[in-house]
Amino acid sequence: MNFSLSDSPPPSRDINPNPYLHPLPYEKRLINRRQIWAANRFWMEMYNMKTRRYGRKGPHHWYKLLLMMKAFKLILRLSGLYNKGMRNSANIKLQDISLYFPNLPKAFQGFTILHLSDLHLDGMKGLEDRVLGLLENRTVDLCVLTGDYRTGLHGLHKDIIGTLKYLIDNIDSRQGFIGVLGNHDSCHMVNPMEKIGIHMLINRTCLIHRGDEQIQCIGTDDVHYYYTDQALYALEHAQDYFSIALIHSPELYDKAAKMGVDLYLCGHTHAGQVCLPGGTAIIKHLNRGGKYYRGHWQYQKMQGITNSGVGTSGIPVRFNTQGEILIHHLNRQPV
Ligand SMILES: [Fe+2]
Numbered sequence: 001m002n003f004s005l006s007d008s009p010p011p012s013r014d015i016n017p018n019p020y021l022h023p024l025p026y027e028k029r030l031i032n033r034r035q036i037w038a039a040n041r042f043w044m045e046m047y048n049m050k051t052r053r054y055g056r057k058g059p060h061h062w063y064k065l066l067l068m069m070k071a072f073k074l075i076l077r078l079s080g081l082y083n084k085g086m087r088n089s090a091n092i093k094l095q096d097i098s099l100y101f102p103n104l105p106k107a108f109q110g111f112t113i114l115h116l117s118d119l120h121l122d123g124m125k126g127l128e129d130r131v132l133g134l135l136e137n138r139t140v141d142l143c144v145l146t147g148d149y150r151t152g153l154h155g156l157h158k159d160i161i162g163t164l165k166y167l168i169d170n171i172d173s174r175q176g177f178i179g180v181l182g183n184h185d186s187c188h189m190v191n192p193m194e195k196i197g198i199h200m201l202i203n204r205t206c207l208i209h210r211g212d213e214q215i216q217c218i219g220t221d222d223v224h225y226y227y228t229d230q231a232l233y234a235l236e237h238a239q240d241y242f243s244i245a246l247i248h249s250p251e252l253y254d255k256a257a258k259m260g261v262d263l264y265l266c267g268h269t270h271a272g273q274v275c276l277p278g279g280t281a282i283i284k285h286l287n288r289g290g291k292y293y294r295g296h297w298q299y300q301k302m303q304g305i306t307n308s309g310v311g312t313s314g315i316p317v318r319f320n321t322q323g324e325i326l327i328h329h330l331n332r333q334p335v
Contacts, residue, residue, distance in 0.1 A: 205218045
């Protein structure tokens with residue numbers, strides 16, 4: 001792996017403080033930034049607290065969503081569509097995408113990034129082998145994982161780590177693996193994921209070196225349920241390199257563009273997962289940036305890719321959307 005790391009400076013206390021952050025004594029001297037983040041995230045997970053930059057904040061009542069999903073599942077079963085939806089979700093495609101940038105460093109011409117998102121590995125049996133089947137004989141320069149490794153929002157994650165290890169052990173990525181957390185993931189997954197070789201970027205940056213040039217990856221914690229100003233600070237304090245933001249959802253698109261990000265890689269929406277004919281989403285699960293819920297998009301000078309995800313969330317069905325594995329090919333734009 002050819003990485004180097006840098007932390008963003010700690011947020012100052014005067015800008016939009018997270019209302020749920022518990023004050024921790026002597027934090028600068030006794031506890032490192034990762035521990036402060038983990039304590040805050042754990043507290044939010046435990047009390048089902050959503051902290052959003054935009055939209056409603058506070059405790060979330062999952063039972064409403066669970067009830068809706070149960071009713072929808074029943075309708076699908078009664079109408080005979082459930083099995084068709086499951087077959088749709090198992091039909092995952094591999095897609096190569098060519099991206100062009102005027103400011104891409106020369107050494108990164110042709111750099112390939114495998115982009116896996118929303119694996120939800122426990123949602124579909126044998127999903128990992130289907131992914132590996134599609135990637136057979138493919139080698140990439142870097143693999144990025146943009147969150148949501150499990151289906152549940154709470155509970156155990158040990159099985160997920162084992163399956164993730166099996167997956168990344170069998171993916172040929174020259175410069176390794178970088179991951180961020182999604183809204184289905186727990187703070188307890190970060191250390192085990194790092195132990196199996198995934199370089200986790202939680203509100204921090206890393207440089208990717210090639211030859212004597214480098215590009216920068218900026219990773220944040222999930223901003224859909226677990227937004228804190230540390231995500232913005234990571235973007236704000238990134239260095240002046242060609243920059244790729246890895247953020248679970250597209251909801252920080254305008255902030256990232258303002259801070260000079262060149263490419264925004266995300267997922268979360270599953271491209272709607274259950275859509276009307278033509279791919280129009282019924283539910284996007286976004287508080288903002290709804291028009292960036294799928295595919296390749298552009299906001300000002302920044303390009304973005306919202307991956308439709310590998311797996312499924314809630315009910316293991318898809319209609320009028322397809323799960324995908326993306327390989328991005330970075331190119332210098334001809335002048
Ligand atoms: Fe998500």
